[in-house]
Amino acid sequence: xxxxxxxxxxxxxxxxxxAEPATEAGLETTPxxxxxxxxxxxxxxxxxxDAMCAVKTVLVTAESLQLTFKPEPSVEERGLTRSxxxxxxxxxxxxxxxxxxxxxxxxxSKLEAMKRIVGLIAKGKNASELFPxxxxxxxxxxxxxxxxxxxxxVRYAEEQQDVALLSISTFQRALKVSVSQCKVFLLLSISTFQRALKxxxxxIRASALRVLSSIRVPIIVPIMMxxxxxxxxxxxxxxxxxxxxxxxxxxxxxxxQKEHLIEVIEKLLKDKSTLVAGSVxxxxxxVCPDRIDLIHKNYRKLCNxxxxxxxxxxxxxxxxxxxxxxxxxxxxxxQDEILEENSEQAFYGSDDERKNKSVPASQPYVMDPxxxxxxRNTKPLLQSRNTAVVMAVAQLYWHLAPKSEVSLVTKxxxxxxxxxxxxxxxxxxxxATMSIxxxxxxxxxxxxxxxxxxxxxxxxxxxxxxxxxxxxxANISTVLREFQKEETKEVREKxxxxxxxxxxxxxxxxxxxxxxPRPAMLSPSLITDLEGLSLLNTSLTIDVTSPVYVPAxxxxxxxxxxGKGLAAQYHFPRQPCIYSSDMVSVQxxxxxxxxxxxxxxxxxxxxxxxxxxxHDFNSIESLEPGASITVSMGIDFNDSTQAANFQLxxxxxxxxxxxxxxxxxxxxxxxxxxxxxxxxxxKLTGMNESTATISVAPENSSGRAIVHKVVTxxxxxxxxxxxxxxxxxxxxxxxxxxxVLVTVELKEASTAQLxxxxxxxxxxSMLQRELKAVLTQG
Numbered sequence: 098x099x100x101x102x103x104x105x106x107x108x109x110x111x112x113x114x115x116a117e118p119a120t121e122a123g124l125e126t127t128p129x130x131x132x133x134x135x136x137x138x139x140x141x142x143x144x145x146x147d148a149m150c151a152v153k154t155v156l157v158t159a160e161s162l163q164l165t166f167k168p169e170p171s172v173e174e175r176g177l178t179r180s181x182x183x184x185x186x187x188x189x190x191x192x193x194x195x196x197x198x199x200x201x202x203x204x205x206s207k208l209e210a211m212k213r214i215v216g217l218i219a220k221g222k223n224a225s226e227l228f229p230x231x232x233x234x235x236x237x238x239x240x241x242x243x244x245x246x247x248x249x250x251v252r253y254a255e256e257q258q259d260v261a262l263l264s265i266s267t268f269q270r271a272l273k274v275s276v277s278q279c280k281v282f283l284l285l286s287i288s289t290f291q292r293a294l295k296x297x298x299x300x301i302r303a304s305a306l307r308v309l310s311s312i313r314v315p316i317i318v319p320i321m322m323x324x325x326x327x328x329x330x331x332x333x334x335x336x337x338x339x340x341x342x343x344x345x346x347x348x349x350x351x352x353x354q355k356e357h358l359i360e361v362i363e364k365l366l367k368d369k370s371t372l373v374a375g376s377v378x379x380x381x382x383x384v385c386p387d388r389i390d391l392i393h394k395n396y397r398k399l400c401n402x403x404x405x406x407x408x409x410x411x412x413x414x415x416x417x418x419x420x421x422x423x424x425x426x427x428x429x430x431x432q433d434e435i436l437e438e439n440s441e442q443a444f445y446g447s448d449d450e451r452k453n454k455s456v457p458a459s460q461p462y463v464m465d466p467x468x469x470x471x472x473r474n475t476k477p478l479l480q481s482r483n484t485a486v487v488m489a490v491a492q493l494y495w496h497l498a499p500k501s502e503v504s505l506v507t508k509x510x511x512x513x514x515x516x517x518x519x520x521x522x523x524x525x526x527x528x529a530t531m532s533i534x535x536x537x538x539x540x541x542x543x544x545x546x547x548x549x550x551x552x553x554x555x556x557x558x559x560x561x562x563x564x565x566x567x568x569x570x571a572n573i574s575t576v577l578r579e580f581q582k583e584e585t586k587e588v589r590e591k592x593x594x595x596x597x598x599x600x601x602x603x604x605x606x607x608x609x610x611x612x613x614p615r616p617a618m619l620s621p622s623l624i625t626d627l628e629g630l631s632l633l634n635t636s637l638t639i640d641v642t643s644p645v646y647v648p649a650x651x652x653x654x655x656x657x658x659x660g661k662g663l664a665a666q667y668h669f670p671r672q673p674c675i676y677s678s679d680m681v682s683v684q685x686x687x688x689x690x691x692x693x694x695x696x697x698x699x700x701x702x703x704x705x706x707x708x709x710x711x712h713d714f715n716s717i718e719s720l721e722p723g724a725s726i727t728v729s730m731g732i733d734f735n736d737s738t739q740a741a742n743f744q745l746x747x748x749x750x751x752x753x754x755x756x757x758x759x760x761x762x763x764x765x766x767x768x769x770x771x772x773x774x775x776x777x778x779x780k781l782t783g784m785n786e787s788t789a790t791i792s793v794a795p796e797n798s799s800g801r802a803i804v805h806k807v808v809t810x811x812x813x814x815x816x817x818x819x820x821x822x823x824x825x826x827x828x829x830x831x832x833x834x835x836x837v838l839v840t841v842e843l844k845e846a847s848t849a850q851l852x853x854x855x856x857x858x859x860x861x862s863m864l865q866r867e868l869k870a871v872l873t874q875g
Contacts (some may be wrong), residue, residue, distance in 0.1 A: 192227060199230040203240045218252055219561075225253055240298055247304035250312050265691055294324055299333035306336070311342035319350045329361050334370035341365055341376035345383045347437040359385050366395045373401050375410015378417050387738070387863075392421050396467065400474045406670035417477075420859050422497050424737050425707075426468040429499040464499070472498055478511040484520050487513060488527065492784045495531065496858070504538045511542045518553060525559040527783035540567055547579055583631040618861040642768040642827070644671035645815055654685065654745070654754050661693020661750055663698070669762045671812045676712040679832050680731035681762060685714065688725040695720045700730075701744035701751050708735035711743060734758055736832040738856060740808040760863040761811025764828035764837055774816045774825055778838050781854035787861050788852045791869050795847065800824060803841055803849075803872065810871045811864060813839060830857055837864065841872070 124200070126351070198210035214231065217224045235250070237243050294305050306328050310321055323348060328340035344358050362384060366379040378399075381391065381432040392399075396418075403414055478490045498505070513524045532539050539546075546560045546567070560579070568576045647670060657664035667685045674680040689695050699716040714728035732741050740757035797806055803824055804815060813826035826839040837860065840852040851868060855861045 140638075172680070186731065195227060196230045199227075199234060204237070204242060207234055207237070208245070210240065211242060211249070215245055215248055218249070224249075228253060228644065229855045240301060243301060244304055247301075247308050250308045251304075264343060294327065299331075299335050301333065302328070303336045305341040306339050306343055310346040313350055315351060318347065319355065321347050321350075322354060325358075326361060329365055333370040334368070336545075337365060337370070337373045338376045339369060341373060343379045345378040350383050355384060359388065359391075359640070365393055366391055369402075371402050371405045371407075371410075374399065375404050375413050378410070382413070382417055383839050386420075389424065391422060392417075396421070397470065400467075400470050403474050404477055409483065410484050411478060411481075411483075412485045412489045413488070415475060416492055419489075419496060420862075422468060422471055423492075423859060425541055426465055426497070427708075429464060429468075429497065442512070454764060456687075468497070472502070476505065479506060484513055484516060484524075488523070491527070495784065496617045501536075503535065505537045505854045507542065511539075511545050514545055515652070515829070518556065521556055522863060525556065526565065527834075528785040529559055529562050529566065530785065532563055533780055536567055536569070539563070540572070541568060541571075543572060543575070548582070554779050561805060587867040607763070617849070640768055641765050642814050643675065644766055644812055646805070647671050648809055651686070652756075654756065655752055657688070657690040660745075660752050660829040662689060662693065662722075662748060663695055663745075663750075663752070664688040664690050665754070667756055669812075670757065671762070671766075673765065674712075674831075675729070676731035677733065680712060680733045681758060681831055683730050683732055683756060684727055685730060686725060687717065687720060689720045689722050692722050694722065697746075699746055701746040703741075703742055703743040705743070706739045708737070709733060709741055711741055732756060732758075734763060734765055736830045736835075736860065736874065738863065759810075761813075761859055763831055764812045765831055766812055766814030767829050767836075769816060769825050769827055771817055771819065771825065774827060774838060777836055778840075778854050781836065781838065781856065785856050785858065785861075786854050787858070787865055788850060788864055789846075789869060791849055791851055791873055793849045793872050794874060795846050797872055798843070798847060803843075805842065806871045807839065807868060810867055811839075813837075830860065833857070837861070839864070839868070 195210045195213060198206045201207060204770055211231070211234075214224050214227055219252060231246055231249050233561055234242060234246050237246070266546045268535065294302055294309075296302050296305070306324055309317075309324055312321075321343070325340050325343050328336050328729050329341070331337055331340070340361070347354055348358055358380075362377060362381050365373060366381065368374070368377065381388070385391070399414055399418065403411060403418075406414060430640060435754070475490050478486050481490075487509050491510055494503055494506045510524055510528060514521055516524075528539060538672045543564070544857065546563045548557050549558050552560070564576050564579060630660055649668075651666040651668040654665035654667045655663060665685055665687050670681050670682055670684050674682040680753055687698060696719045697716060698720060700711070700713040705711065705713055710733040711729035716729070717726060720726060738760055741757040742755045744751045745754045746752070793803075800821060807813060807824070807826055808815065811826075811828070813828045816825035818825050822843040824841045826841075828837045828839075830837065831833060835856045836854075837857065838854040840850075840854075844850060849872065851865060851872070853865050853868075854859045
């Protein structure tokens with residue numbers, strides 16, 4: 098409401114001095130609703146039910162402004178409009194001149210004043226006390242002046258809404274106007290923005306929508322919704338792009354508008370303009386990232402537009418398509434696979450075509466053409482000047498390209514090492530992670546990781562870690578000589594502090610067995626250097642443990658009214674499935690709520706997405722009225738939250754039902770020591786790590802409360818921790834058995850850092866969102 102009051106001040110002054118008596122008289126003698134109509138608050142295009150309801154709400158809210166205005170400013174108000182030191186006082190010495198220029202009748206003077214004001218804002222100066230003088234020009238016919246006024250309004254409507262309300266009070270005292278007239282300011286500013294949304298100039302239409310969406314007041318949500326819907330169909334791609342940006346602002350203001358916003362997102366996803374693509378994908382990721390079905394029809398278009406989108410949009414689209422492809426295509430990282438292009442059948446081919454083709458059991462892996470389309474269209478972006486774009490493509494290739502093609506990103510990543518130190522650090526972190534699994538990718542570029550005297554300590558440490566990962570019998574001499582050059586105190590201290598380092602003597606077990614035959618590739622001098630070190634590859638044993646907590650919550654599978662007396666509920670017992678280790682165990686409780694006996698209850702036709710499987714429960718011969726029975730079934734969700742759709746049948750009826758798991762039910766708790774946890778966490782950094790800072794609810798600030806919240810939301814095992822402020826949890830995915838490591842570290846001021854490490858980036862991001870929600874809620 099604060100911001101709206103500000104913006105409403107601006108339109109009143111455009112009515113002219115002669116309008117003031119009429120305005121006051123109108124407000125004193127006519128009802129509130131007729132006053133709004135008398136000033137033409139909305140054009141005929143906006144006479145809709147939701148918009149009129151919003152107007153009435155605004156008018157009612159305007160009445161309450163009488164309680165907030167004071168004849169004299171308070172201490173807080175004076176603090177907002179005055180500088181805190183002499184330097185700022187001097188910088189605002191010319192504010193009177195700026196106010197005089199803004200009140201001038203010449204557009205050139207007003208334009209010059211606005212340029213100086215925007216310059217003050219760009220330098221970090223506080224120009225909020227000029228708000229009353231600026232808002233008078235919001236309805237100016239000069240396009241350049243109006244654009245600068247909109248820039249000013251966006252700044253203070255979104256970031257300093259208390260200043261916006263205060264400016265109304267200041268404006269009232271400065272002009273000696275009544276509170277009734279301030280109500281008119283509140284109403285007319287919305288009308289001004291609505292008229293601007295119809296302006297012939299696309300920049301004005303976009304700026305008006307940007308200002309309107311920056312007013313963080315719930316009572317104008319219907320008006321914002323209407324403006325976004327109309328802007329989404331605008332002929333100008335720039336306006337449609339602005340509409341996509343406004344979607345996120347409205348969603349953060351009122352999440353209840355999600356369904357309406359999804360309709361707008363679906364429409365904008367069909368847009369063929371490269372200017373809109375990145376913005377609508379950002380809105381999609383913010384509002385409805387789980388609605389993968391919206392991407393199906395637009396997948397190929399996004400792939401083809403990718404190379405022409407601006408760099409900011411390229412990063413967003415690549416990350417979204419990476420997440421999409423990992424859930425929709427087969428994993429190309431198969432052992433001893435034979436890659437073959439399939440030019441006949443596409444990913445979106447019909448089901449009939451797939452059924453008609455007989456697939457031999459021994460058929461090799463065949464890459465889907467749509468999968469290949471994504472790899473082919475992102476490959477040129479490896480030459481991008483933007484570091485974020487190159488890193489996004491590298492992540493995509495790492496997860497989606499066949500092993501024989503992953504090395505295509507190597508040269509581009511090494512090229513980034515010539516950039517600034519900040520870029521080097523991020524790139525080296527990811528190379529260190531990749532080099533653990535794929536040594537051969539970076540071995541030809543070993544010299545690129547040699548330590549330089551000008552490298553800071555954290556860069557040196559990463560380079561040494563990479564050299565360690567790349568060491569083998571052929572280059573061990575070179576690597577050891579490189580380490581000898583770095584035998585300084587600083588490097589030694591840094592190396593000994595590393596908890597995961599292959600060259601730390603504490604990490605090697607002493608030789609406690611008969612000496613094994615030494616490999617012939619090692620020279621006698623190297624054997625002497627490595628004497629006493631055991632280079633045996635010890636693998637970590639990860640055991641599945643029993644669940645820490647099993648929620649009693651059940652989910653409705655079939656309502657008794659829809660099931661003609663048959664009711665069904667399901668829940669996840671969080672136990673290993675007895676039918677297959679790849680399946681999630683599900684218990685279904687069937688109840689006969691009718692007055693007739695139900696016979697032959699069984700699972701009928703299944704409509705499952707690719708990769709999902711269901712193990713049926715045994716058919717139930719009969720179920721007497723009022724009786725209940727619990728049966729077990731197994732579902733292979735393929736480590737995704739896609740719903741398993743099937744028919745629950747009786748002798749005479751079939752009912753369509755679905756089971757959709759929460760991301761926390763796709764895990765099995767594991768047990769490990771704190772040291773093992775740190776070791777595995779060190780291998781899952783870079784692209785496999787996601788972190789967030791959250792505000793913890795007061796009742797969740799204790800260690801016991803955090804553990805209870807986390808294990809309730811997800812099937813995680815608790816890892817012992819030596820620190821009271823750090824809580825660690827571990828699990829592995831049911832299907833792929835990939836580790837999922839969760840760390841919650843309590844900070845000061847009721848904040849905490851949530852860290853998730855896993856190769857399953859989709860599961861990691863969804864789990865982070867779910868844990869963030871449960872920890873911030875009471």
